[in-house]
Amino acid sequence: MAFYREFAEYYAQYPYDNSAPKEAPLVDFNMDVMPHEAKRMISIINEVAKNSPLGKSILEQACAAGYKLKFQSMYNAKGAASESGKTITLSTCFPPKSLFSTLVHESRHACQFEKGYHCNFENYDLKSSIMLSRAMEADAQAVAAGACLEYAATTGSKEPLMAMNANAAPVIAKVVPFVQKGQKEANGAVLRAAFEGWYDNTSIVRAYEEQYQLNPLKRELSSGIKGMHNKSVSSATITNDLCIDANGDKYWAKKPDILEAENKIAISRDTVETADTYFTARMQKMGVLPDKSYKDLPVKEAPATEKKANSSGFRVTMSAGAFFDLKKNRGR
Numbered sequence: 001m002a003f004y005r006e007f008a009e010y011y012a013q014y015p016y017d018n019s020a021p022k023e024a025p026l027v028d029f030n031m032d033v034m035p036h037e038a039k040r041m042i043s044i045i046n047e048v049a050k051n052s053p054l055g056k057s058i059l060e061q062a063c064a065a066g067y068k069l070k071f072q073s074m075y076n077a078k079g080a081a082s083e084s085g086k087t088i089t090l091s092t093c094f095p096p097k098s099l100f101s102t103l104v105h106e107s108r109h110a111c112q113f114e115k116g117y118h119c120n121f122e123n124y125d126l127k128s129s130i131m132l133s134r135a136m137e138a139d140a141q142a143v144a145a146g147a148c149l150e151y152a153a154t155t156g157s158k159e160p161l162m163a164m165n166a167n168a169a170p171v172i173a174k175v176v177p178f179v180q181k182g183q184k185e186a187n188g189a190v191l192r193a194a195f196e197g198w199y200d201n202t203s204i205v206r207a208y209e210e211q212y213q214l215n216p217l218k219r220e221l222s223s224g225i226k227g228m229h230n231k232s233v234s235s236a237t238i239t240n241d242l243c244i245d246a247n248g249d250k251y252w253a254k255k256p257d258i259l260e261a262e263n264k265i266a267i268s269r270d271t272v273e274t275a276d277t278y279f280t281a282r283m284q285k286m287g288v289l290p291d292k293s294y295k296d297l298p299v300k301e302a303p304a305t306e307k308k309a310n311s312s313g314f315r316v317t318m319s320a321g322a323f324f325d326l327k328k329n330r331g332r
């Protein structure tokens with residue numbers, strides 16, 4: 001019952017409005033929206049485009065790549081980027097100021113896909129898979145937080161920043177000092193700090209490891225070994241390709257090996273043990289030598305609260321080609 005009441009409260013904030021949009025979108029996305037949704041979508045696009053040069057540049061790249069925008073009622077996730085359908089989806093269940101950072105974040109995933117980085121992490125050796133899956137998300141959060149900083153500097157309003165703080169407090173904590181000293185541009189220093197902040201939330205990092213490394217290995221062990229996990233990519237290649245600011249500069253240019261830092265590469269003990277079992281089984285079945293990429297990585301215990309967080313706080317949505325986000329569930 002609580003669920004329906006909360007839902008009704010969300011919709012009550014946005015009364016049905018079928019009047020024609022007054023503004024044209026400043027980034028000319030194709031939109032797959034109902035008439036009454038067009039106004040909301042255009043207002044989110046234009047809030048980004050008017051107030052954040054970084055956000056605008058990312059939206060323009062996603063638009064040029066042919067991505068279209070739509071709304072969907074997703075209660076637990078604020079947004080998604082689907083490569084196969086070239087679609088960026090925003091949840092109807094969150095207010096526009098909250099979707100400001102989501103549109104930038106999901107558009108950034110679209111840009112990552114366009115650069116040849118996909119969610120097929122099971123194709124990579126374990127170390128590469130860990131570095132890439134985490135970096136793609138940390139970078140998307142970094143630019144989203146950077147856009148919120150620029151919005152605050154331009155408009156004086158911290159609303160998008162605070163809305164993002166509800167889901168990504170460790171990321172925003174790294175950005176707030178820049179806001180307080182009047183930083184206007186989401187430059188390399190801001191993006192590096194926000195990127196670092198993503199790794200501070202060990203529950204999120206763990207949830208990504210379960211989703212993209214641990215559970216796929218377990219699934220193959222129980223349903224049949226496919227023999228992937230071979231491709232290799234370095235930290236420098238990932239950061240030089242993906243971690244780009246609004247001017248096209250590489251924000252980790254001076255530390256391209258950052259993804260090998262202990263707090264970014266550490267792997268959980270149960271993932272190591274599952275990988276050992278998997279690669280032994282793969283050798284027996286297919287004669288493929290075991291992956292040794294993860295053998296020297298720092299090992300950590302899985303967070304004790306991890307099971308609880310996964311059953312009550314996070315939802316991982318599986319969909320072919322989609323990069324769905326792990327967001328803390330509202331109201332819990």
Ligand SMILES: [Zn+2]
Pocket residue numbers: 105109137140323324325
């Ligand atoms: Zn994401």
